[in-house]
Amino acid sequence: MQPACPRQDVTVGILALQGAFAEHQVMFQKVSAKRKVVIVLVRTPEDLDKCDALVIPGGESTTIALLARLAGLLEPLAQFLKTKPVWGTCAGAILLSSAVENAKKGGQEVLGGVSVKIARNGWGSQVESFEVPLEVEGLRESNRAFHGIFIRAPVVMDLTQSLTEPPIQVISRISSSLLPASIGPLDEDDTDPRDPRTIVALRQGKHLLTTFHPELTKDNRFHEYFIVECVLPTLLS
Secondary structure (H helix, E strand, O other), X not given: OOOOOOOOEEEEEEEOOOOOHHHHHHHHOOOOOOOEEEEEEEOOHHHHHOOOEEEEOOOXXXXXXXXXXXXXXXXHHHHHHOOOOEEEEOHHHHXXXXXXXOOOOOOOOOOOOOOEEXXXXXXXXXXXXXXXXXXXXXXXXXXXXXXXXXXXXOEEEEEOOOOOOOOEEEEEEOOHHHOOHHHOOOOOOOOOOOOXXXXXXXXXXXXXXXXXXXXXXXXXXXXXXHHHHHHHHHHHO
């Protein structure tokens, strides 16, 4: 009997209910990895069943949650998170968090998966959007800054992992001088690197969270990072 051939592809789903899912698709198509990356636009539980990993894109977090509920996806997504890698960008980061501040009236449904408390629209409205070069640990050519695009971005307010959960690995921060006054005073030492509000990218276990929009740049290193550092190790374990 011939041994089964190992899979030579990775199937990445992109939640395609609202937001910047098409931009993520374009970026993954540019990723060069040892395995072919197959993209599935996820709109149903059946689509999700095909995936090795998932991206929840930027957009409007309450709208994405509502559409996911209407599509019968909320519970399947919560189960998916328990065993497979998920990357949330901006609104997706909100949905991956364990708790949300500044939610709309009626609250914000979250999937959990990453042990952070996050402030929705932490930097303010659309007019407070900004761009800044980021130093990112673990990216290919990590000495080359990554262009961070922040649009109505959430702010990480606190890290809430317990001793039984995977540790959180911070992979990028911004200067505390960029933090808006609206999210509260800085710590006594405003250069303290431990202030969670300066965190803009982190990992917890197999999951990745970014409060900005890597998919709106021409730089696919974050998408490559997700495949190489989060997805492939899960498939090989």
